[in-house]
Amino acid sequence: MISRRRVGVTSAVIAGGLAVAGLLGLATGPAPIGPGDVAAALVGRARSDLAATVVLELRLPRVLLAALAGGGLAVAGAAFQALTRNPLADPAVLGVAGGAALGAVLGHLWGLEGSLAATVGVSAAAFAGALIASIAVYLIAASGGWLPVQTLLLAGVITGLFFSAVITLVVSLVDFAQLGGILHWLMGSLGIVGYRAIGVIAVGTAVGSAMVYTQARALNLLALGEESALQLGVEAERVKRIVFVAASLLTGVIVAQTGPIGFVGLIVPHGVRLALGADNRLLLPVAAGAGAAFLVLADALARLVVQPAELPVGVVTAFCGAPFFVYLLRTRLRRRTP
Amino acid sequence: MTGPSPGRLLARAASPAFRIAVTLLVALTGLAITPRAGGAGDVTDMLGRRVRVPARAARIVSLAPSITETVFVLGEGDRLVGVTDYCDYPPEATRKPRVGGISSPSFEAILTLRPDLVLATSESNYAEHVQRLASLGLAVYVIRPVDFETVLESIARIGAVLGREAAARERVASMRRDADAIVQALAGAPRRRVLYVVWPNPLIAPGRGTLISELIQRAGGESVTGAEPLPYPRLSLETVVERRPERIIVGRHGQGTVEDLLRGWERLGSVGAVREGRVYGVDGDLLHRPGPRMIEALRELARVIHPERVP
Numbered sequence: 317m318i319s320r321r322r323v324g325v326t327s328a329v330i331a332g333g334l335a336v337a338g339l340l341g342l343a344t345g346p347a348p349i350g351p352g353d354v355a356a357a358l359v360g361r362a363r364s365d366l367a368a369t370v371v372l373e374l375r376l377p378r379v380l381l382a383a384l385a386g387g388g389l390a391v392a393g394a395a396f397q398a399l400t401r402n403p404l405a406d407p408a409v410l411g412v413a414g415g416a417a418l419g420a421v422l423g424h425l426w427g428l429e430g431s432l433a434a435t436v437g438v439s440a441a442a443f444a445g446a447l448i449a450s451i452a453v454y455l456i457a458a459s460g461g462w463l464p465v466q467t468l469l470l471a472g473v474i475t476g477l478f479f480s481a482v483i484t485l486v487v488s489l490v491d492f493a494q495l496g497g498i499l500h501w502l503m504g505s506l507g508i509v510g511y512r513a514i515g516v517i518a519v520g521t522a523v524g525s526a527m528v529y530t531q532a533r534a535l536n537l538l539a540l541g542e543e544s545a546l547q548l549g550v551e552a553e554r555v556k557r558i559v560f561v562a563a564s565l566l567t568g569v570i571v572a573q574t575g576p577i578g579f580v581g582l583i584v585p586h587g588v589r590l591a592l593g594a595d596n597r598l599l600l601p602v603a604a605g606a607g608a609a610f611l612v613l614a615d616a617l618a619r620l621v622v623q624p625a626e627l628p629v630g631v632v633t634a635f636c637g638a639p640f641f642v643y644l645l646r647t648r649l650r651r652r653t654p
Numbered sequence: 655m656t657g658p659s660p661g662r663l664l665a666r667a668a669s670p671a672f673r674i675a676v677t678l679l680v681a682l683t684g685l686a687i688t689p690r691a692g693g694a695g696d697v698t699d700m701l702g703r704r705v706r707v708p709a710r711a712a713r714i715v716s717l718a719p720s721i722t723e724t725v726f727v728l729g730e731g732d733r734l735v736g737v738t739d740y741c742d743y744p745p746e747a748t749r750k751p752r753v754g755g756i757s758s759p760s761f762e763a764i765l766t767l768r769p770d771l772v773l774a775t776s777e778s779n780y781a782e783h784v785q786r787l788a789s790l791g792l793a794v795y796v797i798r799p800v801d802f803e804t805v806l807e808s809i810a811r812i813g814a815v816l817g818r819e820a821a822a823r824e825r826v827a828s829m830r831r832d833a834d835a836i837v838q839a840l841a842g843a844p845r846r847r848v849l850y851v852v853w854p855n856p857l858i859a860p861g862r863g864t865l866i867s868e869l870i871q872r873a874g875g876e877s878v879t880g881a882e883p884l885p886y887p888r889l890s891l892e893t894v895v896e897r898r899p900e901r902i903i904v905g906r907h908g909q910g911t912v913e914d915l916l917r918g919w920e921r922l923g924s925v926g927a928v929r930e931g932r933v934y935g936v937d938g939d940l941l942h943r944p945g946p947r948m949i950e951a952l953r954e955l956a957r958v959i960h961p962e963r964v965p
Contacts, residue, residue: 347766370762373790488888500757500780508761508786625754 323598326591330605334383337612341379342371344616346623373510381509381517382615382629383608385570386580388521390607391600392566393581394588395528398535398596399559400468406581407567410468411475412449413578416564416571417502418479419445421486423572424498435516443520443568449475450564454556501575504630506615513573520569525604527562531555532596539594577630579637580607586644610636700798700811701776707793707815711771714816715764717783718756718775720799720945722747724809725773727825727946728818736767743939743947759783765790773812775799777944799944801868806830809946825946832949833872836956839963840874846959848875849899849927852942854915857889866941869948873955874963875901895922901959902927905938934958 342354349357353367358376362368393406400410407413423441456471457464487498534555537545542552570577584607585599592598614632621627697707715736716722722741725734737750738759751767754760756778764772769792774784776798788794795815797808806826813822848870852858860866861882870877878897879889894902902925904912912935922928936958940951956964 345762346760347762366765366768369790370765374761374765489884507758508782510786510789626758626760 323592326588326602327605330602330609334605334609334612337609337616338379338383341382341612341616342375344619345370345375377509377511377514378506378615379612380514381506381573382612384514384517384521385506385574385577386584386611386614387604387608388517388524388566388570389577389580389611390584390588390603391521391525391528392563392570393607394585394596394600394603395531395535395559395563395566396581397585398539398594398599399556399563401539402468403586404469404582405472406585407446407563407571408476408576408578408581410450410453410472411477411479412446412453412472412564412567413571413576414476414479414483415449415452416442416446416568417576418483418486419443419448419568420572420575421483421498421502424501425486425490432512432516435513439516439520439569439572442572443565445479446564446568446571447561449479450560454560503628504575504577506574506629507626509573517569517573521566524562524566524569525600527558527565529597529600531559531562532600535559535596536594574629577611577633579630579633579641580611583637583641583644584610587640590644697795697815699796700804700808701796703788703796705793705795707795708770710817711793711815713767713769713771715753715767715769715772716741717753717759717773718778718943719743719939720808720943721773721775721797721812722750723943723945723947724812725816727809728813728816728821730816730818733816735769736764761786761790764792771795771815773797773815775808775944799865801863801865802833802872802948805865805944805948808944829946829949833952836949836952836964837872840956840960843874843960843963845874845876846900847878847898848901848903848955848959849878849894849897850941851902851904851916852886852938854904857891857894858886859889861885861887865944865948869941869952869955870959873952873959875955875959891919891922894919895925898925899927900932902933903955903958904933904935905941906935907938911935932958 342358343351347366347370349367349370353363354371356363357367357371362371389407396405396407396410396412397403399405407416420438420442422445423438426437426441453468453471453475456475457468459467483502534545534550537548537550538552538555545552585603588599588603588606592602611629611633614636615629618627618629618632695707695709696704699705712733713735714725714733716725716734717738719738719741722734722737723743725731726744726747731744731746734747734750736753737747738756739752739754740756741747741750751763753763753767757780764787772787772792772794774787774794774796776796777800779796784794784796797811799805799808806829809829810819810822810826813819813825850860850866850870852860852866859879859882860877861879861884864885867877867880870880878899879887879893882889902916904915906912906915909915912933915935916933919928919933927933936951936954940947940954953964
């Protein structure tokens with residue numbers, strides 16, 4: 317069992333990391349606004365209109381969006397990994413993010429732009445795309461109620477490639493002017509989102525994460541194998557359905573606003589699992605916090621490195637994520653081979 | 655229903671007391687927006703949006719090279735406080751503070767410049783960016799230069815927004831005169847088949863309804879890709895062979911010679927333009943920026959399509 321002390325320390329580290337990342341995100345940008353001015357603006361006593369607008373209308377929504385997206389993607393990744401009992405599963409690898417991206421692209425092209433209904437509409441389209449991808453992967457890979465690891469990964473990769481080909485098809489057939497910001501959005505971006513979109517994404521991630529969390533215990537038991545889980549009263553099929561829908565919801569609402577952002581869903585749950593073990597009741601909330609801190613930090617770096625221009629945030633998550641993932645693989649490998 | 659009628663509500667919204675209350679509320683909540691010069695007036699931009707433009711905008715941000723060129727040509731370059739990374743003409747424009755790329759401007763950089771007017775174009779700026787900037791309290795005026803006439807209209811409208819109607823009218827009239835002179839010089843000339851290369855690899859050429867196709871038409875040519883349904887389709891080299899252009903014109907952006915750009919095209923010996931060496935480079939900025947240098951673009955095109963008529 318993981319000691320209570322270790323849980324406390326880890327939680328404190330993640331809460332501290334999230335706070336530091338948030339402050340860095342709020343203090344980073346081309347506008348010359350000092351930390352004191354940022355703090356004043358946050359408590360509603362901005363010393364200038366510029367500080368008020370930049371901090372409250374540009375930086376704060378960005379930090380909130382990064383936190384929600386990072387947390388949600390980490391939960392979705394953890395859920396897929398637990399459900400498939402496969403450490404390589406995440407929304408991107410399983411093709412679910414690709415389905416969400418296609419749904420969002422079609423939603424944008426449909427002219428869903430501007431109003432609250434439109435934001436919800438694009439999110440719903442992305443959710444539908446993610447769900448279709450999930451179902452497709454599941455049906456392709458499932459054989460006799462069992463999801464063999466290799467088939468599942470292959471099915472996910474194929475589904476993802478197919479959806480990205482459809483996006484390329486759409487992009488090359490549509491008038492450039494109509495594409496608007498889609499090309500930019502496809503690179504992963506946290507830039508232009510306002511509070512309305514944050515509200516939609518907050519509701520979506522809250523519902524999705526709660527749905528996954530209600531299945532945390534069942535997922536733990538499923539890890540022992542479906543036979544034993546069944547004996548302990550777990551309805552495996554029902555759990556799978558709930559988790560697939562919840563993870564698709566998380567992926568859909570997030571991708572609809574940020575575009576596809578890789579690596580968060582893959583590496584964050586792994587890092588947490590290494591630190592705290594695989595108990596999903598603990599893993600899920602801690603991964604949410606860690607994912608939030610990670611993406612907020614990555615976005616701050618993306619804005620800092622080439623100021624005043626910006627890098628796509630996915631570049632930073634990959635640059636931080638890939639070496640970390642390799643490190644995890646190597647150290648775990650070494651531990652297992654005596 | 656017993657509530658006040660919509661008309662009453664509107665009247666109340668317009669009353670001085672209500673306005674003062676709103677102003678106070680806005681000021682108190684710290685959500686105040688950029689202050690504007692006195693005497694602001696509502697105008698309609700080319701997308702039909704209502705924009706409150708200050709009587710004399712003194713701090714203007716331009717979000718496209720064609721807009722920057724227009725402001726300078728009207729003699730108002732001093733009022734520009736920010737331009738994009740791509741605004742390099744006239745050379746003075748390069749000394750202005752930068753706000754980032756055309757498709758990726760930094761909102762923070764724009765706000766930091768405290769503009770009282772932002773000029774954007776529907777042809778290169780994203781609608782989402784315009785919406786977002788407007789929601790941040792900025793006056794964003796959008797032009798829509800899609801063809802010969804709307805380029806002239808855009809110049810006239812920017813002139814009006816800057817309070818330089820007369821200068822803009824004069825400029826538009828002289829552009830029209832120059833265009834007419836070129837068209838007259840071409841009267842009776844045979845229409846030549848022209849392939850305009852927007853980008854060589856992959857080949858991208860102008861399709862139906864684009865300004866470039868229209869300029870080729872006015873310059874006594876016929877764009878061999880002018881009937882393509884997409885504005886800027888990606889085409890195969892086979893298309894070049896099949897459409898038999900008599901002139902190939904490449905829009906250059908200072909990246910090497912025409913031979914470099916069209917490497918491999920010498921194989922297409924069956925194409926008249928290639929066989930006879932009628933492959934030309936023109937300054938792509940002239941054709942790809944729908945602004946005041948459009949007539950120079952027209953003259954360049956006429957010169958390579960009908961060198962015997964236009965010296």
